[in-house]
Amino acid sequence: MKTTGFSAGCLFFGLSCFYFMVPSNGDISYSIPEEMKIGSVIGNLAKDLWINAKTLSMRKSRLDVDDEGKRYCDIDMKTGDLTVADRIDREGLCGFTTVCVLKYEVILENPMEMHRIVVEITDINDNSPSFSKDVVKLEIRESAVKGARYAISEAQDADIGTNSVQNYKLQDNAYFLFKFHNNPGQEKYGELILENELDREREQEVRLLLIAMDGGNSPRSGSVSIHITVLDANDNSPVFSKSVYKVRLREDAPLGTTVATLNATDADEGANGKVIYEFGHISSDLREVFTLESETGNLILNANVDYERQTTYELKVECKDGAGLASFAKVVIDIDDVNDNAPTIQLKSLNDPIPENTPPGSEVSIISVQDRDSEKNRQIRCIIHGDVPFVLKQSIKNYFSIVTTGELDREFISDYNLTITATDEGTPPLSSSKTVHISVSDVNDNAPVFEKQNYNAFVTENNRPGTSISFVTASDPDWMQNGTVLYTLVPTVVHDTKVSSFLSINADTGVIHAVRSFDYEKFRNFNVQVIARDNGSPPLSSNVTVSVFITDENDNSPQILYPAPDEKSLMTEMVPKAALSGSLVSKVIAVDADSGQNSWLSYQIVKSTDSGLFSIGLHSGEIRALRDITESDSMKQNLVIAVKDNGQSPLSATCFVYLLISDNLSEVPELKDMANEESNSKLTFYLIIALVSVSTFFLTFIILIVALKFCQRRKPRLLFDGAVTFPSAYLPPNYAEVDGAGTLRSSYNYDGYLTTGSRTSDFKFITYNDCTSTSGTLKKSPDDSNIISLFDSGDSQKVWCSTLLAYYFAFIVFVVV
Ligand SMILES: *[C@@H]1O[C@H](CO)[C@@H](O)[C@H](O)[C@H]1NC(C)=O
Ligand SMILES: *[C@@H]1O[C@H](CO)[C@@H](O)[C@H](O)[C@H]1NC(C)=O
Numbered sequence: 001m002k003t004t005g006f007s008a009g010c011l012f013f014g015l016s017c018f019y020f021m022v023p024s025n026g027d028i029s030y031s032i033p034e035e036m037k038i039g040s041v042i043g044n045l046a047k048d049l050w051i052n053a054k055t056l057s058m059r060k061s062r063l064d065v066d067d068e069g070k071r072y073c074d075i076d077m078k079t080g081d082l083t084v085a086d087r088i089d090r091e092g093l094c095g096f097t098t099v100c101v102l103k104y105e106v107i108l109e110n111p112m113e114m115h116r117i118v119v120e121i122t123d124i125n126d127n128s129p130s131f132s133k134d135v136v137k138l139e140i141r142e143s144a145v146k147g148a149r150y151a152i153s154e155a156q157d158a159d160i161g162t163n164s165v166q167n168y169k170l171q172d173n174a175y176f177l178f179k180f181h182n183n184p185g186q187e188k189y190g191e192l193i194l195e196n197e198l199d200r201e202r203e204q205e206v207r208l209l210l211i212a213m214d215g216g217n218s219p220r221s222g223s224v225s226i227h228i229t230v231l232d233a234n235d236n237s238p239v240f241s242k243s244v245y246k247v248r249l250r251e252d253a254p255l256g257t258t259v260a261t262l263n264a265t266d267a268d269e270g271a272n273g274k275v276i277y278e279f280g281h282i283s284s285d286l287r288e289v290f291t292l293e294s295e296t297g298n299l300i301l302n303a304n305v306d307y308e309r310q311t312t313y314e315l316k317v318e319c320k321d322g323a324g325l326a327s328f329a330k331v332v333i334d335i336d337d338v339n340d341n342a343p344t345i346q347l348k349s350l351n352d353p354i355p356e357n358t359p360p361g362s363e364v365s366i367i368s369v370q371d372r373d374s375e376k377n378r379q380i381r382c383i384i385h386g387d388v389p390f391v392l393k394q395s396i397k398n399y400f401s402i403v404t405t406g407e408l409d410r411e412f413i414s415d416y417n418l419t420i421t422a423t424d425e426g427t428p429p430l431s432s433s434k435t436v437h438i439s440v441s442d443v444n445d446n447a448p449v450f451e452k453q454n455y456n457a458f459v460t461e462n463n464r465p466g467t468s469i470s471f472v473t474a475s476d477p478d479w480m481q482n483g484t485v486l487y488t489l490v491p492t493v494v495h496d497t498k499v500s501s502f503l504s505i506n507a508d509t510g511v512i513h514a515v516r517s518f519d520y521e522k523f524r525n526f527n528v529q530v531i532a533r534d535n536g537s538p539p540l541s542s543n544v545t546v547s548v549f550i551t552d553e554n555d556n557s558p559q560i561l562y563p564a565p566d567e568k569s570l571m572t573e574m575v576p577k578a579a580l581s582g583s584l585v586s587k588v589i590a591v592d593a594d595s596g597q598n599s600w601l602s603y604q605i606v607k608s609t610d611s612g613l614f615s616i617g618l619h620s621g622e623i624r625a626l627r628d629i630t631e632s633d634s635m636k637q638n639l640v641i642a643v644k645d646n647g648q649s650p651l652s653a654t655c656f657v658y659l660l661i662s663d664n665l666s667e668v669p670e671l672k673d674m675a676n677e678e679s680n681s682k683l684t685f686y687l688i689i690a691l692v693s694v695s696t697f698f699l700t701f702i703i704l705i706v707a708l709k710f711c712q713r714r715k716p717r718l719l720f721d722g723a724v725t726f727p728s729a730y731l732p733p734n735y736a737e738v739d740g741a742g743t744l745r746s747s748y749n750y751d752g753y754l755t756t757g758s759r760t761s762d763f764k765f766i767t768y769n770d771c772t773s774t775s776g777t778l779k780k781s782p783d784d785s786n787i788i789s790l791f792d793s794g795d796s797q798k799v800w801c802s803t804l805l806a807y808y809f810a811f812i813v814f815v816v817v
């Protein structure tokens with residue numbers, strides 16, 4: 001149908017078809033006759049567009065019609081056919097225009113495509129010729145000469161081309177011929193030409209029938225009867241001043257405006273010279289728009305005209321004198337456009353929402369902007385208001401794409417209301433606006449961020465397992481699961497143990513729980529890493545370090561290093577009988593594994609043989625004589641010492657200190673017991689017995705000599721004063737002893753130290769390491785210099801060595817003797 005209809009039309013209207021032979025680029029043309037049945041197929045659009053018919057509905061293909069325009073065609077989504085959707089009446093659509101076309105735009109989305117299709121409506125012979133009147137009345141004087149002409153208005157046929165009026169036939173008669181004037185550019189009319197003179201006396205009235213015929217395949221015809229009254233006199237026809245009156249009229253002209261004034265003159269006088277004006281053959285629609293004042297010839301505007309509906313009007317007018325002689329003219333009214341239509345903005349397609357990672361330059365939406373005015377009044381400028389990352393790009397004709405210009409960030413702006421304003425260039429310009437709502441959808445582009453750079457958690461030792469010790473918080477501004485944060489611990493190893501056996505974290509809340517009970521004395525701090533991960537795919541994460549500090553609790557009681565806390569210990573301190581008030585007798589040494597306040601120790605004598613004889617330094621643990629020792633004091637003095645730490649709920653330990661007030665080892669009764677215990681070998685036992693007796697003998701001897709010497713020099717207490725002093729070099733470096741209140745300022749534990757000055761420890765070699773291995777709770781200090789061994793002071797050593805040598809020498813002499 002596309003080609004056949006087309007070529008048939010071309011046969012007859014070569015000129016107009018030429019226009020169609022060269023359609024604008026990409027246009028698809030169809031040609032169909034008017035009045036086809038609804039549903040008839042015009043052509044296969046899918047095939048002509050090279051599109052698979054199945055994708056038509058998927059791509060939302062549609063015919064784009066002006067909002068006021070009527071839809072005559074439609075697309076059959078199943079077959080891809082273009083079908084007739086409404087009655088197409090060529091005459092109703094296009095009137096007398098030779099070329100009648102329907103123009104559509106086919107819009108396809110995904111990707112966006114636009115095709116123009118042109119459907120030419122060809123004429124069929126569906127209208128008969130008709131005359132403006134049924135009867136034309138003429139009055140002709142009998143004096144009219146042969147060849148006189150009388151104008152008859154032509155017949156009209158709404159069809160065009162061959163289907164319009166092609167010829168006239170006048171009924172056979174004795175007087176008249178009919179001639180039709182059909183000169184291009186001039187008013188068409190027919191004339192009755194008098195061939196044989198009339199004779200009023202023979203025939204007063206002549207009746208003729210004029211038939212107009214069109215040239216359709218099955219021709220149609222219309223007729224008018226002409227009544228001619230034969231008159232007596234002769235006169236002049238009225239004459240219009242112009243054959244065509246051309247006027248311009250603004251489309252917004254008010255009702256009642258005089259559009260034009262017709263003027264015709266008649267040379268006759270009286271009734272024969274009086275001219276009246278009438279419309280010729282015009283449609284009833286036009287009669288409603290314009291009225292012609294028959295007396296004055298004023299053409300008055302009776303209804304509003306609209307340039308957008310019709311741009312020119314052609315009115316046939318005639319003037320007549322009283323005798324019925326008439327002449328014809330034409331009024332051509334050109335309507336001037338006025339900017340009375342604001343542009344209309346239509347949203348043709350919209351991708352909503354758009355993901356925030358849409359690259360700049362992406363097409364988001366397509367709008368079409370139409371203005372029904374013409375020329376400058378339909379020139380449109382279109383802008384988007386506000387500071388938004390979108391611009392309009394003109395794509396085809398009046399189609400604009402909304403295109404992104406920059407990066408979008410949903411976390412910053414999640415939706416846009418784009419206000420688009422279209423303004424035409426008329427004076428004054430008209431504009432209209434439309435708001436397009438575009439929302440931005442989320443993409444997982446933000447990693448969770450912790451509120452702090454790092455976290456510190458403090459937990460007191462001996463905590464209950466399961467206690468919450470801290471919490472971390474991370475925030476992620478993304479949407480829904482892309483912003484949902486889950487917390488996990490990095491599975492590292494701290495202090496040779498998996499971190500999961502120390503801590504656990506609540507994945508949702510970030511609260512960190514201790515899994516086990518901590519011991520400050522084992523370790524004081526450790527670091528763990530917490531990862532915050534969102535739920536997007538792929539997920540994003542960040543991590544933070546949580547430092548866990550274990551704080552001390554007073555859970556270790558003081559450990560007494562000296563004297564050995566064992567109650568059965570036979571360690572006895574010898575106190576010289578001549579000890580004066582304030583002299584140092586012994587020292588209790590204790591340590592506490594806790595730290596700070598919890599390890600500050602204080603010493604107290606809780607029980608003593610003679611309460612007034614000895615005192616202990618509250619913080620130093622030094623036992624000193626309160627007064628000079630006298631002969632009356634008991635030789636054996638026992639003290640019970642309590643050592644207490646300074647914790648909230650203090651812990652304490654006690655020990656026994658046995659003091660022997662004596663200057664002589666032989667006076668020590670308990671020594672025998674000790675020897676019993678320490679010796680298993682009988683030989684050794686006897687040797688010792690021998691040694692002791694020999695020693696006693698010689699000692700008495702030597703003491704006598706020494707006493708003799710000393711008495712001469714008057715120098716008492718030579719041996720013992722030096723023996724009980726504490727050389728400060730033996731104190732560990734981190735031990736601080738403070739005068740006055742005697743509080744310890746060092747924040748460290750006592751790392752342990754020993755005292756000497758005891759006769760009974762003469763042969764003992766005591767090291768710090770021995771103490772730790774027995775106590776089991778004391779930590780080895782990292783500083784090896786703290787590990788010390790103590791001997792007696794060098795001076796006393798020499799004295800004792802020489803004494804021993806003397807013993808052995810005496811013994812050998814004795815044996816030999
Ligand atoms: C856009 O308009 C809608 C409805 O008028 C409103 O609810 C919304 O808040 C607006 N958004 C912005 C970003 O202005
Ligand atoms: C999360 O982000 C992904 C892309 O990273 C996106 O496809 C998804 O729609 C987002 N989810 C939500 C709830 O917005």
Ligand SMILES: *[C@@H]1O[C@H](CO)[C@@H](O)[C@H](O)[C@H]1NC(C)=O
Binds near residue numbers: 490529531542543
């Ligand atoms: C923690 O974050 C740093 C830098 O942000 C990264 O280099 C490291 O790999 C992360 N550690 C873990 C265990 O994810």
